[in-house]
Amino acid sequence: MLTWSNFVAQFFNGLALGALLALISSGLTIIYGTLGVLNLAHGAMFMLGGYAGYAAYTATGSFIVAVIAGTLFLLVFGIVIERGIIRYFYNRPHEDQLLVTFGLAICLVEVVRLVFSSESRSVPAPPVFSGITSLGFMLYPTYRLALMGIVTVALIALFLVLYRTRLGLIVRAGIEDPVMTDSLGINVYRVFMVVFGIGAMAAGFAGIINAPVVSLTPDVGESILVQTFVVVVIGGVGSFPGAVVGGLIAGEIISLTSMVNPAYAYVMLFAAMTLVLVVRPRGLMGAKGRE
Amino acid sequence: MTKDRGSMVHSPARRRFLGTSAAVAGGLVLPAGLPMQALAAEQHPPIGTWPAGVQGNSVFIGIAVPRTGTYAVQGEDELKGWQLAIEHLNSGHPLMKQISPRTKKGVLGKEVKFGVADSAAKPNDAVQAEQRFISENKAILMTGSTSSAVAVALNKLAEREKVLYVTGISGSNDTTGKDCVRYGFRQCFYGQTAAAAIGPVLVKAYGKNKKAAYLTPDYTYGHTVTKSVDDYLKTAGWTMVTNQVAPLGAPDYSSYLLNVANSGADMLVNVNWGHDAVLSIQQAKQFGILEKMKLVVPYQIPFLAREVGGNLLSGVYAATDFWWTLEDKFPLAKQFVAEFTKKYGYRPEWGANNAYMSFALWADAVENAGTFYPPDVIKSFEAGRKLQSTVGEVYFRKEDHQLVRPVVIVRGKTAKEMKNKEDYWEVLDVVAGAPLMQKPDAFGCKLGSYT
Numbered sequence: 001m002l003t004w005s006n007f008v009a010q011f012f013n014g015l016a017l018g019a020l021l022a023l024i025s026s027g028l029t030i031i032y033g034t035l036g037v038l039n040l041a042h043g044a045m046f047m048l049g050g051y052a053g054y055a056a057y058t059a060t061g062s063f064i065v066a067v068i069a070g071t072l073f074l075l076v077f078g079i080v081i082e083r084g085i086i087r088y089f090y091n092r093p094h095e096d097q098l099l100v101t102f103g104l105a106i107c108l109v110e111v112v113r114l115v116f117s118s119e120s121r122s123v124p125a126p127p128v129f130s131g132i133t134s135l136g137f138m139l140y141p142t143y144r145l146a147l148m149g150i151v152t153v154a155l156i157a158l159f160l161v162l163y164r165t166r167l168g169l170i171v172r173a174g175i176e177d178p179v180m181t182d183s184l185g186i187n188v189y190r191v192f193m194v195v196f197g198i199g200a201m202a203a204g205f206a207g208i209i210n211a212p213v214v215s216l217t218p219d220v221g222e223s224i225l226v227q228t229f230v231v232v233v234i235g236g237v238g239s240f241p242g243a244v245v246g247g248l249i250a251g252e253i254i255s256l257t258s259m260v261n262p263a264y265a266y267v268m269l270f271a272a273m274t275l276v277l278v279v280r281p282r283g284l285m286g287a288k289g290r291e
Numbered sequence: 292m293t294k295d296r297g298s299m300v301h302s303p304a305r306r307r308f309l310g311t312s313a314a315v316a317g318g319l320v321l322p323a324g325l326p327m328q329a330l331a332a333e334q335h336p337p338i339g340t341w342p343a344g345v346q347g348n349s350v351f352i353g354i355a356v357p358r359t360g361t362y363a364v365q366g367e368d369e370l371k372g373w374q375l376a377i378e379h380l381n382s383g384h385p386l387m388k389q390i391s392p393r394t395k396k397g398v399l400g401k402e403v404k405f406g407v408a409d410s411a412a413k414p415n416d417a418v419q420a421e422q423r424f425i426s427e428n429k430a431i432l433m434t435g436s437t438s439s440a441v442a443v444a445l446n447k448l449a450e451r452e453k454v455l456y457v458t459g460i461s462g463s464n465d466t467t468g469k470d471c472v473r474y475g476f477r478q479c480f481y482g483q484t485a486a487a488a489i490g491p492v493l494v495k496a497y498g499k500n501k502k503a504a505y506l507t508p509d510y511t512y513g514h515t516v517t518k519s520v521d522d523y524l525k526t527a528g529w530t531m532v533t534n535q536v537a538p539l540g541a542p543d544y545s546s547y548l549l550n551v552a553n554s555g556a557d558m559l560v561n562v563n564w565g566h567d568a569v570l571s572i573q574q575a576k577q578f579g580i581l582e583k584m585k586l587v588v589p590y591q592i593p594f595l596a597r598e599v600g601g602n603l604l605s606g607v608y609a610a611t612d613f614w615w616t617l618e619d620k621f622p623l624a625k626q627f628v629a630e631f632t633k634k635y636g637y638r639p640e641w642g643a644n645n646a647y648m649s650f651a652l653w654a655d656a657v658e659n660a661g662t663f664y665p666p667d668v669i670k671s672f673e674a675g676r677k678l679q680s681t682v683g684e685v686y687f688r689k690e691d692h693q694l695v696r697p698v699v700i701v702r703g704k705t706a707k708e709m710k711n712k713e714d715y716w717e718v719l720d721v722v723a724g725a726p727l728m729q730k731p732d733a734f735g736c737k738l739g740s741y742t
Contacts, residue, residue: 005553006553010550016545017546118367132578141578143577215598219540223542258535258549
């Protein structure tokens, strides 16, 4: 339906979709960029954040509490997983990392299914953001508008932590030269633990703030994981700004292709990824990857 | 990404010494010292898992059903229906005997055992699981499918392996249409009968010359149901202003719904299924579409009303296979609902009912054939016996292996009208099946050979 009003609506929706994809992808790219671990459990962590928030919401009825619970739970969870599993895989081949994180994802999904069943669960948007807003050119769910703002703030906060704080400096030094950083008296392994925690936290936060938009099922992480990887590849693996750019591009591709022929939305997404890989194998903003 | 929970074999079938596995390989060496089968085996060369699968005092059914993914909730309900049917077959339950009068205990005196594998609603996973059940357990019957893509794939497997298959949930016209097979049978309603049953109701309720937007999942079920509904409604001057085709398990429907919102439609026909239907309806509400358009669900989804929540389905028309309040109309439905509720603690949805009925009808076919020899069982199905079911009298159509059965028209109740927490739908009509069906060859069905 190629009308001007539909184009504007779809373009705008593409930004909203893209912002969320950027947020989910940022955690994945931070973990890979700093630790060199391809985390296939990232989608499951996104899902887990949603459910942790849902559990908190059913207990308290407060959306704010749900967001805090979902976020903190994943921070702690990320740290525990890093200490318990991931740290033993830093020096192992990529395929081992893929297998262990994939296995972790399956376990997480099935544990959640055991506790909550497969039935859809809903976390309603907070009353202040419920309903529909007229933007003049279209009607748009108020919460989705709010989400764009929330995601933008969260991405800026993440950026500042990584690029404008002492912690961020240490993290980046740890990536650049772990031996030197270590000999300067900085505990590199603790840094890695924190990084994995932050990455998991970003996924969890995305999971719970996304919950009012989609109904939760234990499988929500699966389809998002594939998209997230596409975003990371387009933007450049390990590049934080790349995740943002890749997310926005992916959101627009899905929305604008849907306008012309919805059946091809995901085909186009992969076509775009292939094109980027042919022209720029590192992705749009990827630095030279860790060997 | 695929997940495989592996297969869970309940009360594992004892492996008996067969002397040879020629039956599976399709060779002609006969197992020795097997008095029960000796006579039949002399009459027929081995075929599929026969006679290997019927040597002992039990027979095995392979069930591949989605326990993860978009259709997981519906899959679990189906599984409970199959499990109840097996329990009833093995105990010779009175309800089972009313559907399959010759049933005593078990099927032809053999205990029924089964294995369950997660198909995730993916054809490849389902086919792999069933092949495992065939080679390892000598399954004499396969079932499963919540997605018609799986049903069509298992149809093909059944035809190739010469092992019977009864579908689970499958709404595509193709399952007993262009992809029909001699070795496959379907109990439930499908796109064509759903459209022919609900069409007149929609035209009566909403009038002629309406503009309809469709949400269609991108596989055989979606395309055939959408086509059937659109074909019928065109005759009343309705037009399809947009058809939003989405992949199975789409994570978000916003871009499709924006197209719908900008399409000028006054009806939203949602053919999506499982969690996709839940998500697309909830998001249609978020975008304010349900205020502007009337929602229609031509092929009802078990648990939809409860999962969507917020009474979004009150006043919505749907076609379905079974709804529990039919207990007021059909004695067998009353018994089925009571038995199911006693065992599982909730009232069954149509997936569970379809699962139970499909096993009961298979048992009747086998008992009447007097043998598990597949060609004879197929001919027994094809004999067109009138059978009692939970929705009245039914029979199989021999030309395409589709059960001729009524379609139930329901309308969502408001919160005030609900007598209990499961009282979501009001049954408006039970529409006789035969007049709803296309001619047997209209969808290109050509059954294969018996052997």
